[in-house]
Amino acid sequence: MPKRLHPKSLENTIMHYCPGCSHGIAHRVIAEVIDELGIEGKIVGIASVGCSYNNYLYFKFDMQQAAHGRAPAVATGVKRVHPENVVFTYQGDGDLAAIGTAEIIHAAARGEKITTIFINNAIYGMTSGQMAPTTLIGQVTTTSPLGRDTSLQGFPLKMSEILSQIDGAVFVERVSMHDVKHILSAKRAIKKAFKVQMAGLGFSIVEVLSTCPTNWRLSPVDSAKWVEDNMMEYYKLGNYKGAELEV
Amino acid sequence: MPKKVLIKGNEAIGEAIIRAGCRHYFGYPITPQNELTNYMSKYMPEAGGVFIQAESEIAAINMVYGAAGAGARAITSSSSPGISLKQEGISYIAGAEVPAVVVNVMRCGPGLGGIMPGQSDYFQAVKGGGHGDYRNIVLAPNNGQELYELTVKAFDLADKYRVLVMVMADGALGQMMENVEFKDKETPYKIDKPWATTGSGMKRKKNYITSVYINPDELEAVNIRLQAKYKEIEKEEVLFEETDCEGADIIICAYGLAARITRNVMKLAAEESIKVGLLRPITLWPFPKDAVGSLADKTDVIMSVELSAGQMVEDVRLAVNGKKPVHFYGRTGGNLPTQKEILNEIKRVLEKEVK
Secondary structure (H helix, E strand, O other): OOOOOOOOOEOOOOOOOOOOOOHHHHHHHHHHHHHHHOOOOOEEEEEOOOOOOOHHHOEOOEEEEOOOOOHHHHHHHHHHHOOOOEEEEEEEHHHHHHHOHHHHHHHHHOOOOOEEEEEEOOEEOOOOOEEOOOOOOOOOEOOEOOOOOHHHHOOOOOHHHHHOOOOOEEEEEEEEOOOHHHHHHHHHHHHHHHHHHHOOOOEEEEEEEOOOHHHHOOOHHHHHHHHHHHHHHHOOOEEEEOOOOOO | OOOEEEEEHHHHHHHHHHHOOOOEEEEOOOOOOHHHHHHHHHHHHHOOOEEEEOOOHHHHHHHHHHHHHOOOOEEEEEOHHHHHHOHHHHHHHHHHOOOEEEEEEEEEOOOOOEEEEOOOOHHHHHOOOOOOOOOOEEEOOOOHHHHHHHHHHHHHHHHHHOOEEEEEEEHHHHHOEEEEEOOOOOOOOOOOOOOOOOOOOOOOOOOEEOOOOOOHHHHHHHHHHHHHHHHHHHHHOOOEEEEOOOOOOEEEEOOHHHHHHHHHHHHHHHHOOOOEEEEEEOEEEOOOHHHHHHHHHOOOOEEEEEOOOOOHHHHHHHHHOOOOOEEEEEOOOOOOOOHHHHHHHHHHHHHHHOO
16 A cells, blocks of 8 residues: 655644534645645635634644635735745635635735635635535525525625736636546646746735535535535536746 | 925934835725825835835735734824724734834725715724724824824834824814924834744744634733733823913813914913813823823813814813813814914803802
8 A cells, every 4th residue: 555645734633523514625635735836834824714714723834823814815924024935825715705805805906926826615604514605505504593695694705706806816717626527637736836936927816616514515526516516506617817828 | 305394294204104114005095194104105216125015905904904914014004984994904013913004194984985084083093993992002293293202102102012003183274384393213122022923943843823813712811911910001101291270261182283272372361361281181091091081180170172062072071070160162073273263162151160
């Protein structure tokens, strides 16, 4: 059996995430990318509010914890002090697409040389499964118990499409982590997003379609299928901007 | 720039920021502090620093948190309604023990209130403002020179204790032009920040900055440490100015603009053989409670004069602790108390209290 290689940028510890949740995979992929780019010494991450609020305990590099939605503003401060560093935010959908819409839009508009990893699982995981700005139409949550009704609760936000309209955002891609093939392509996108930042080109973001088996009330296996059958239908995977960039 | 210049208060703060070695300013427009943001947009880049006009006061304070967390001296400025928006960030900065400076050029409230000078943010500044058990050092300048010097001092105090320091001016001080001497220190205050998120450079273990502790024992330990630090600050950093208090008929407690008006009242009163003393807190927190408490031994009547409906007077009463009567006089809405009004109030109070 091949030896399981542990990324240097990831602590060898137990994470608190639920079985079948995408956070653990996303953490590992980010850590692998940082290792491969050899930037462990100059990466600074910004943790946000949500299930990943304390991921500075899991990553093995400098991090700063931010208030709900404010990670892009905090990252802006960190990056402007040390422009040579590589700075990223790790944000969920409530954080980025509800309370933090102003911060993400304007970090992108400034062309802030940071990278955002946007975990979109269509629900508020940490607070017990409330409706998120990205909750799908008809999706049942603890605050849309009859399913999201567009006449009452409006429409899910397509953040990659929105952000790709902003000139300062130079690399925008939506990926998924529900199977190995997609995880590998997600890793390529995350690596490119960091490289875009390192080349000083502007703001980069990777939206990651993710699972939340606990709050979706599904098994891990069914959750992966739910991403494919439902989320990928509304949130089309692919590059929205910057595919042509050679970095 | 010549050593002594005629300059607007807001711009004197700007010059202090640059001369304090701060190279990161994050602002958002609001009256009556706009000259400061404008000044920074020109002179900060000239000094090789960073100026960002943020998308909101909330973003600006969080940029300060990021920049200060990464080891830089960082500042934001605003006025009352904008300072309310910053309270979330201020609480986080206190919890994470990141040194930062915030300038509040106060206007009057509540709500959008008005753009004229006020002192009605005293409670917000010294009693918390945001959530949780924390304190900010609060400095209250009363002229252009102090706007300059206390802003420089704010950075030193922030770095010394890893706390947020607020400079509390008001719209009148910010807009007024006065002679200011830009005294530069011989040896700038320098401090290592081994805790900062600078990137490890592979030379040390990771640093992380946070204010969240799910484990109650861990969070209580943080609170105990914070309270110990605040006690130390209360012991070491109290600043006030006492004028003619010995044997005074009445002593006025006033800070900032209200103290300046009171100084003229003292001359007016002297013409009528009324001896008025002045105790001017320069640090609103830590409040000069021993100095204010001992006023009871020096006079029979104490009065707090403020551009508010009565906020600092609560701390004056706590310090005097019932030993002598404490009165209050203030104006709100952006109106300033006139010297005559204050003198009349002094006479009324003395008639009532001194038999």
